[in-house]
Amino acid sequence: MEKGISRRNFLTGALATAGVAAVAMTGCSPQTASEGGSSSAAAQSESVSLLTQTPAWLGEAPEIGEDEIVETKQTSLLIIGAGNAGMTAAATAADLGLDFIIAEKAGQVAKTRSWYGAVNIEECLEGGQEVDTIKLNNVLRQSFCGMNDMRVVRVWIDESAEMHTWMRSIMDQFGYDVNFDGDQGDGRGGVGIDMYVPPIQVNYVAREDCSEEHAEMARNELLEEYIGDKGYQVTYNHDLAKLVTDESGAVKGAIFSTGDGYV
Ligand SMILES: Cc1cc2nc3c(=O)[nH]c(=O)nc-3n(C[C@H](O)[C@H](O)[C@H](O)COP(=O)(O)OP(=O)(O)OC[C@H]3O[C@@H](n4cnc5c(N)ncnc54)[C@H](O)[C@@H]3O)c2cc1C
Numbered sequence: 001m002e003k004g005i006s007r008r009n010f011l012t013g014a015l016a017t018a019g020v021a022a023v024a025m026t027g028c029s030p031q032t033a034s035e036g037g038s039s040s041a042a043a044q045s046e047s048v049s050l051l052t053q054t055p056a057w058l059g060e061a062p063e064i065g066e067d068e069i070v071e072t073k074q075t076s077l078l079i080i081g082a083g084n085a086g087m088t089a090a091a092t093a094a095d096l097g098l099d100f101i102i103a104e105k106a107g108q109v110a111k112t113r114s115w116y117g118a119v120n121i122e123e124c125l126e127g128g129q130e131v132d133t134i135k136l137n138n139v140l141r142q143s144f145c146g147m148n149d150m151r152v153v154r155v156w157i158d159e160s161a162e163m164h165t166w167m168r169s170i171m172d173q174f175g176y177d178v179n180f181d182g183d184q185g186d187g188r189g190g191v192g193i194d195m196y197v198p199p200i201q202v203n204y205v206a207r208e209d210c211s212e213e214h215a216e217m218a219r220n221e222l223l224e225e226y227i228g229d230k231g232y233q234v235t236y237n238h239d240l241a242k243l244v245t246d247e248s249g250a251v252k253g254a255i256f257s258t259g260d261g262y263v
Pocket residue numbers: 018019020080081082083084085086103104105106109110113114115116117238239240241
Protein backbone atom coordinates (compact mmCIF):
# COMPACT_ATOMS: atom_id res chain seq x y z
CA MET A 1 0.00 0.00 0.00
CA GLU A 2 1.21 3.49 -0.78
CA LYS A 3 -0.84 6.66 -0.21
CA GLY A 4 -3.96 4.54 0.18
CA ILE A 5 -3.50 2.90 -3.23
CA SER A 6 -2.78 -0.80 -3.34
CA ARG A 7 -1.55 -2.67 -6.42
CA ARG A 8 -4.79 -4.62 -6.45
CA ASN A 9 -7.18 -1.67 -6.40
CA PHE A 10 -4.99 0.32 -8.80
CA LEU A 11 -5.11 -2.43 -11.39
CA THR A 12 -8.88 -2.75 -10.97
CA GLY A 13 -9.36 1.00 -11.32
CA ALA A 14 -6.96 1.23 -14.23
CA LEU A 15 -8.95 -1.24 -16.24
CA ALA A 16 -11.98 0.97 -15.94
CA THR A 17 -10.40 4.29 -16.66
CA ALA A 18 -7.01 4.42 -18.33
CA GLY A 19 -6.22 5.70 -21.79
CA VAL A 20 -7.42 3.74 -24.78
CA ALA A 21 -7.01 0.67 -22.57
CA ALA A 22 -4.99 -0.43 -19.58
CA VAL A 23 -4.51 -4.15 -19.45
CA ALA A 24 -3.38 -6.03 -16.37
CA MET A 25 -1.56 -8.88 -18.03
CA THR A 26 -2.91 -11.43 -15.57
CA GLY A 27 -5.96 -11.14 -17.83
CA CYS A 28 -9.35 -9.54 -17.52
CA SER A 29 -12.48 -11.26 -18.70
CA PRO A 30 -15.23 -9.13 -20.17
CA GLN A 31 -17.80 -8.53 -17.44
CA THR A 32 -21.53 -8.30 -17.55
CA ALA A 33 -23.30 -5.58 -15.58
CA SER A 34 -24.22 -8.00 -12.82
CA GLU A 35 -20.64 -9.34 -12.48
CA GLY A 36 -19.12 -5.88 -12.56
CA GLY A 37 -20.01 -4.96 -8.98
CA SER A 38 -22.22 -2.11 -10.14
CA SER A 39 -24.51 -0.38 -7.70
CA SER A 40 -27.32 -2.03 -9.71
CA ALA A 41 -29.23 1.20 -10.19
CA ALA A 42 -31.82 0.59 -12.90
CA ALA A 43 -30.58 3.41 -15.11
CA GLN A 44 -27.04 2.10 -14.81
CA SER A 45 -27.86 -1.38 -16.08
CA GLU A 46 -30.01 0.13 -18.81
CA SER A 47 -26.99 2.20 -19.83
CA VAL A 48 -24.80 -0.93 -20.01
CA SER A 49 -27.44 -2.79 -21.99
CA LEU A 50 -27.63 0.03 -24.53
CA LEU A 51 -23.86 0.03 -24.86
CA THR A 52 -23.65 -3.68 -25.56
CA GLN A 53 -26.32 -3.37 -28.27
CA THR A 54 -24.29 -0.76 -30.13
CA PRO A 55 -22.60 -2.28 -33.22
CA ALA A 56 -18.79 -2.44 -33.01
CA TRP A 57 -17.71 0.74 -34.76
CA LEU A 58 -14.11 -0.43 -35.01
CA GLY A 59 -15.15 -3.31 -37.27
CA GLU A 60 -13.31 -6.64 -37.42
CA ALA A 61 -9.90 -7.01 -35.80
CA PRO A 62 -7.20 -7.68 -38.42
CA GLU A 63 -5.72 -11.16 -38.89
CA ILE A 64 -2.03 -11.02 -37.97
CA GLY A 65 0.09 -14.14 -38.35
CA GLU A 66 2.74 -15.07 -35.75
CA ASP A 67 5.36 -14.89 -38.49
CA GLU A 68 4.53 -11.19 -38.87
CA ILE A 69 5.52 -10.41 -35.25
CA VAL A 70 9.06 -9.03 -35.23
CA GLU A 71 9.43 -8.61 -31.45
CA THR A 72 7.67 -9.79 -28.28
CA LYS A 73 7.81 -7.97 -24.95
CA GLN A 74 6.58 -9.12 -21.53
CA THR A 75 5.06 -6.83 -18.91
CA SER A 76 2.76 -7.01 -15.89
CA LEU A 77 0.69 -3.99 -16.91
CA LEU A 78 0.13 -2.56 -20.35
CA ILE A 79 -1.23 0.97 -20.67
CA ILE A 80 -2.32 1.93 -24.18
CA GLY A 81 -2.41 5.62 -25.05
CA ALA A 82 -0.30 8.35 -23.42
CA GLY A 83 -3.21 10.77 -23.01
CA ASN A 84 -4.80 12.13 -19.86
CA ALA A 85 -5.92 8.78 -18.52
CA GLY A 86 -2.86 6.87 -19.72
CA MET A 87 -0.29 9.26 -18.25
CA THR A 88 -2.16 9.35 -14.94
CA ALA A 89 -2.17 5.55 -14.91
CA ALA A 90 1.55 5.48 -15.78
CA ALA A 91 2.46 7.94 -13.01
CA THR A 92 0.43 5.90 -10.50
CA ALA A 93 2.06 2.67 -11.70
CA ALA A 94 5.46 4.38 -11.35
CA ASP A 95 4.57 5.43 -7.78
CA LEU A 96 3.79 1.78 -7.04
CA GLY A 97 7.00 0.56 -8.69
CA LEU A 98 5.08 -1.70 -11.07
CA ASP A 99 6.53 -3.39 -14.13
CA PHE A 100 4.61 -1.63 -16.93
CA ILE A 101 4.74 -0.46 -20.51
CA ILE A 102 2.88 2.61 -21.74
CA ALA A 103 2.46 2.43 -25.52
CA GLU A 104 1.45 5.42 -27.63
CA LYS A 105 0.74 5.52 -31.34
CA ALA A 106 2.00 9.08 -31.81
CA GLY A 107 5.50 10.42 -31.24
CA GLN A 108 4.55 12.49 -28.19
CA VAL A 109 2.18 12.51 -25.24
CA ALA A 110 -1.32 13.91 -25.85
CA LYS A 111 -1.86 17.63 -25.32
CA THR A 112 -3.34 18.87 -22.06
CA ARG A 113 -4.79 22.20 -21.00
CA SER A 114 -4.66 23.93 -17.62
CA TRP A 115 -7.99 22.82 -16.20
CA TYR A 116 -9.64 19.68 -15.04
CA GLY A 117 -12.87 18.80 -13.29
CA ALA A 118 -12.86 17.17 -9.84
CA VAL A 119 -15.90 16.54 -7.67
CA ASN A 120 -16.20 17.56 -4.02
CA ILE A 121 -12.53 18.29 -3.45
CA GLU A 122 -11.43 19.51 -0.02
CA GLU A 123 -11.34 23.18 -1.08
CA CYS A 124 -14.88 22.95 -2.47
CA LEU A 125 -16.31 21.38 0.69
CA GLU A 126 -14.45 23.86 2.91
CA GLY A 127 -16.06 26.66 0.89
CA GLY A 128 -19.52 25.21 1.61
CA GLN A 129 -20.10 24.44 -2.09
CA GLU A 130 -20.79 20.72 -1.94
CA VAL A 131 -21.74 19.29 -5.33
CA ASP A 132 -25.06 17.43 -5.58
CA THR A 133 -23.67 14.26 -7.16
CA ILE A 134 -27.03 12.69 -8.03
CA LYS A 135 -28.08 15.86 -9.83
CA LEU A 136 -24.68 16.00 -11.57
CA ASN A 137 -24.95 12.40 -12.80
CA ASN A 138 -28.49 13.04 -14.06
CA VAL A 139 -27.52 16.27 -15.83
CA LEU A 140 -24.66 14.51 -17.59
CA ARG A 141 -26.94 11.64 -18.57
CA GLN A 142 -29.35 14.16 -20.07
CA SER A 143 -26.50 15.84 -21.97
CA PHE A 144 -25.52 12.48 -23.49
CA CYS A 145 -29.14 11.72 -24.48
CA GLY A 146 -29.08 8.74 -22.13
CA MET A 147 -26.34 6.99 -24.12
CA ASN A 148 -23.37 7.41 -21.78
CA ASP A 149 -21.90 4.71 -19.57
CA MET A 150 -22.96 5.88 -16.12
CA ARG A 151 -20.37 3.64 -14.47
CA VAL A 152 -17.61 5.78 -16.00
CA VAL A 153 -19.23 9.00 -14.77
CA ARG A 154 -19.65 7.41 -11.33
CA VAL A 155 -15.93 6.57 -11.16
CA TRP A 156 -15.15 10.22 -11.88
CA ILE A 157 -17.69 11.47 -9.33
CA ASP A 158 -16.39 9.10 -6.64
CA GLU A 159 -12.65 9.21 -7.31
CA SER A 160 -11.72 12.56 -8.87
CA ALA A 161 -11.23 14.25 -5.47
CA GLU A 162 -8.55 11.67 -4.65
CA MET A 163 -7.04 12.14 -8.12
CA HIS A 164 -6.92 15.90 -7.49
CA THR A 165 -5.04 15.51 -4.19
CA TRP A 166 -2.51 13.27 -5.91
CA MET A 167 -2.17 15.52 -8.99
CA ARG A 168 -1.81 18.62 -6.81
CA SER A 169 1.17 17.08 -5.00
CA ILE A 170 2.88 16.32 -8.34
CA MET A 171 2.18 19.76 -9.81
CA ASP A 172 3.42 21.31 -6.56
CA GLN A 173 6.75 19.49 -6.97
CA PHE A 174 7.12 21.10 -10.40
CA GLY A 175 6.35 24.59 -9.01
CA TYR A 176 2.65 24.93 -9.80
CA ASP A 177 -0.21 26.12 -7.61
CA VAL A 178 -3.40 24.14 -8.16
CA ASN A 179 -6.47 26.25 -7.46
CA PHE A 180 -10.14 25.53 -7.01
CA ASP A 181 -12.22 27.85 -9.16
CA GLY A 182 -15.27 28.31 -6.94
CA ASP A 183 -16.78 31.18 -8.94
CA GLN A 184 -19.13 29.56 -11.40
CA GLY A 185 -20.42 32.82 -12.90
CA ASP A 186 -24.16 33.15 -13.32
CA GLY A 187 -24.78 29.41 -13.29
CA ARG A 188 -25.77 29.33 -16.95
CA GLY A 189 -22.71 27.47 -18.16
CA GLY A 190 -22.25 29.75 -21.17
CA VAL A 191 -25.36 28.46 -22.92
CA GLY A 192 -27.85 31.09 -21.74
CA ILE A 193 -30.32 28.73 -20.15
CA ASP A 194 -30.83 27.85 -16.52
CA MET A 195 -28.82 24.70 -15.91
CA TYR A 196 -26.86 23.02 -13.14
CA VAL A 197 -23.27 24.22 -13.24
CA PRO A 198 -21.47 22.34 -10.46
CA PRO A 199 -18.38 23.90 -8.87
CA ILE A 200 -15.82 21.35 -10.09
CA GLN A 201 -13.26 23.39 -11.97
CA VAL A 202 -9.62 23.29 -10.96
CA ASN A 203 -6.81 25.16 -12.68
CA TYR A 204 -3.09 25.39 -12.17
CA VAL A 205 -0.60 28.19 -12.67
CA ALA A 206 3.19 28.28 -12.52
CA ARG A 207 4.56 29.91 -9.37
CA GLU A 208 7.62 32.16 -9.29
CA ASP A 209 9.77 29.22 -8.20
CA CYS A 210 8.70 27.17 -11.26
CA SER A 211 11.66 26.78 -13.62
CA GLU A 212 11.34 28.31 -17.10
CA GLU A 213 11.55 24.85 -18.64
CA HIS A 214 8.72 23.43 -16.49
CA ALA A 215 6.57 26.55 -16.91
CA GLU A 216 6.46 25.81 -20.65
CA MET A 217 5.52 22.17 -20.26
CA ALA A 218 1.96 20.82 -20.41
CA ARG A 219 0.69 18.54 -17.65
CA ASN A 220 1.28 15.29 -19.56
CA GLU A 221 4.83 16.40 -20.37
CA LEU A 222 5.42 17.00 -16.66
CA LEU A 223 4.03 13.51 -15.97
CA GLU A 224 6.39 12.12 -18.60
CA GLU A 225 9.31 13.70 -16.75
CA TYR A 226 7.85 12.41 -13.47
CA ILE A 227 7.85 8.79 -14.68
CA GLY A 228 11.24 9.36 -16.34
CA ASP A 229 12.72 10.30 -12.96
CA LYS A 230 11.48 6.95 -11.68
CA GLY A 231 13.10 5.04 -14.54
CA TYR A 232 10.18 4.62 -16.96
CA GLN A 233 9.56 5.95 -20.44
CA VAL A 234 6.74 6.12 -22.97
CA THR A 235 7.04 3.64 -25.85
CA TYR A 236 6.22 5.76 -28.89
CA ASN A 237 5.06 4.92 -32.42
CA HIS A 238 3.19 1.85 -31.21
CA ASP A 239 -0.27 1.84 -32.78
CA LEU A 240 -2.60 -0.74 -31.21
CA ALA A 241 -3.69 -3.10 -34.01
CA LYS A 242 -5.56 -5.68 -31.92
CA LEU A 243 -5.90 -7.10 -28.43
CA VAL A 244 -4.84 -10.71 -27.83
CA THR A 245 -7.36 -12.79 -25.88
CA ASP A 246 -7.51 -16.37 -24.64
CA GLU A 247 -10.42 -18.82 -25.10
CA SER A 248 -12.36 -17.21 -22.22
CA GLY A 249 -12.09 -13.79 -23.82
CA ALA A 250 -9.60 -12.58 -21.19
CA VAL A 251 -7.15 -10.04 -22.60
CA LYS A 252 -3.60 -11.40 -22.40
CA GLY A 253 -1.73 -8.96 -24.58
CA ALA A 254 -1.84 -6.63 -27.53
CA ILE A 255 -0.30 -6.35 -30.99
CA PHE A 256 1.03 -3.02 -32.14
CA SER A 257 1.86 -1.80 -35.57
CA THR A 258 5.20 0.03 -35.54
CA GLY A 259 7.31 1.46 -38.33
CA ASP A 260 9.41 -1.72 -38.10
CA GLY A 261 6.62 -4.31 -38.17
CA TYR A 262 4.30 -5.79 -35.54
CA VAL A 263 5.36 -5.91 -31.88
C1 LIG B 1 -10.59 20.99 -28.01
C2 LIG B 1 -10.69 20.25 -26.68
C3 LIG B 1 -10.52 20.97 -25.50
C4 LIG B 1 -10.62 20.31 -24.26
N1 LIG B 1 -10.42 21.02 -23.12
C5 LIG B 1 -10.44 20.42 -21.92
C6 LIG B 1 -10.13 21.11 -20.72
O1 LIG B 1 -9.84 22.32 -20.73
N2 LIG B 1 -10.19 20.43 -19.57
C7 LIG B 1 -10.51 19.11 -19.52
O2 LIG B 1 -10.54 18.53 -18.43
N3 LIG B 1 -10.79 18.41 -20.64
C8 LIG B 1 -10.76 19.02 -21.83
N4 LIG B 1 -11.03 18.32 -22.97
C9 LIG B 1 -11.39 16.92 -22.86
C10 LIG B 1 -10.14 16.07 -22.61
O3 LIG B 1 -9.13 16.43 -23.55
C11 LIG B 1 -10.51 14.60 -22.78
O4 LIG B 1 -11.61 14.30 -21.95
C12 LIG B 1 -9.35 13.71 -22.37
O5 LIG B 1 -8.22 14.02 -23.16
C13 LIG B 1 -9.69 12.26 -22.53
O6 LIG B 1 -8.58 11.52 -22.03
P1 LIG B 1 -8.17 10.14 -22.64
O7 LIG B 1 -6.92 9.71 -21.96
O8 LIG B 1 -9.35 9.25 -22.60
O9 LIG B 1 -7.92 10.43 -24.18
P2 LIG B 1 -6.73 11.25 -24.85
O10 LIG B 1 -6.18 12.27 -23.92
O11 LIG B 1 -7.24 11.67 -26.17
O12 LIG B 1 -5.61 10.13 -25.03
C14 LIG B 1 -5.73 9.04 -25.89
C15 LIG B 1 -4.32 8.67 -26.33
O13 LIG B 1 -4.37 7.41 -26.98
C16 LIG B 1 -3.59 7.47 -28.15
N5 LIG B 1 -4.12 6.45 -29.06
C17 LIG B 1 -5.26 6.47 -29.78
N6 LIG B 1 -5.38 5.35 -30.50
C18 LIG B 1 -4.29 4.60 -30.24
C19 LIG B 1 -3.83 3.32 -30.70
N7 LIG B 1 -4.48 2.61 -31.63
N8 LIG B 1 -2.66 2.84 -30.21
C20 LIG B 1 -1.94 3.55 -29.30
N9 LIG B 1 -2.31 4.77 -28.86
C21 LIG B 1 -3.48 5.28 -29.31
C22 LIG B 1 -3.77 8.89 -28.66
O14 LIG B 1 -2.72 9.26 -29.55
C23 LIG B 1 -3.74 9.67 -27.34
O15 LIG B 1 -2.43 10.03 -26.96
C24 LIG B 1 -10.92 18.94 -24.22
C25 LIG B 1 -11.08 18.21 -25.42
C26 LIG B 1 -10.97 18.85 -26.62
C27 LIG B 1 -11.13 18.05 -27.91
